[in-house]
Amino acid sequence: MKTSDALLRLSAFTSAQWGMVTSRQAKGAGVDGVTLHRLEKVGHFDRVRHGVYAATTAVVTEARHEQAVWLMLNAAEPAWKRPLLDPDGGVISHGSAARLHGLGELVDDQVVLTTPRRRTSRDPNVRLMTARLLEDDVTTIDGLPVTTALRTILDLLDQRTDGSHIATIIQEAAKANLVSIDVLEKRIGPYALRYGVRRPGDGEALLDRLLAEIGDSVPRRAQRPAPLRP
Incomplete structure (x- = not known):
């Protein structure tokens, strides 16, 4: 296959998938592995991870590895055909979601995703969690499904993440x-006991305790309207 023909076929994917294409998508478009390797060798593509290639002209963002892992979970399906809660895919979550939201300073080189059914990965840099998410638990960042800030906080609490990091x-x-x-x-109450709050289900007390770890004076109450006096 001519280079120009292969690039044209792959452009249908790269133009809508952050400059990337999976080897399975390429094969489905008639571009075999030998041709894909040749395109990499002559400088048209870089291999982001096993089975995922990025056009060398594509802009590299901080979310590239998360995007690549997400693409690989349902490697044959184009990104634009996947539902928000893809039964064969996943959602960026936990520490990876916090990073993409620009929240906190969790140090973790793994890409973490939540999948609706149990799955495993041979890649030590990928961690797959199993949970049933609702649509309200998920948002998108540049087209990439990511757990909302609220759901991310709940997931990190469930993992017993250090209180100061959560705060x-x-x-x-x-x-x-x-x-x-x-x-x-209201939502963090179930985690009160595990973080040392004596009253089970007391989300307000848990929030006070967490924020106190970073010296926060809990200014949120000043934002609430004062109760009306009779």
Whole structure:
């Protein structure tokens, strides 16, 4: 196959998938592995990870590895045909979601995704969690499905992430209007005991304790309207 013909066929994917294409998508478009390897060798593509290639003209973003892993979970299906909650794919979550939201400073080189059914990966840099997400749990960042800030905080609490790290994420999410403090207090209650709050289900006390770890004076209450006096 001529280089020009192969590039034209692959452009249908790269133009809509952050400059990337999977080897299975390429094969489905009639571009075999030998041709794809040749395109890489002459400088038209770079291999991002096993089975995922990016056009060398594509802009490299901080989310490239998350995008590549997400593409590989359902490698044959084009990104534009996948539903938000893809039964054969996944959603960027946990620490990876926090990073893409620009929240906190969690140090983790793994790409973490939540999938609707149990799956495994041979890649030590990929961690797959299993959970049933609702559409309200998911947003998109540049077309990539990512758990919302609220769901991300809940997932990190469930993993017993260090309290000061969680507090920083909450503080930054609140300032960026990514979470409602009132909603957060109601949702984090189930994790109160594991973070040392004696009253089970007390989300407000848990939030106080977490934010106190980073010296936050909990200014959220100043934003609430004062109760009306009779």
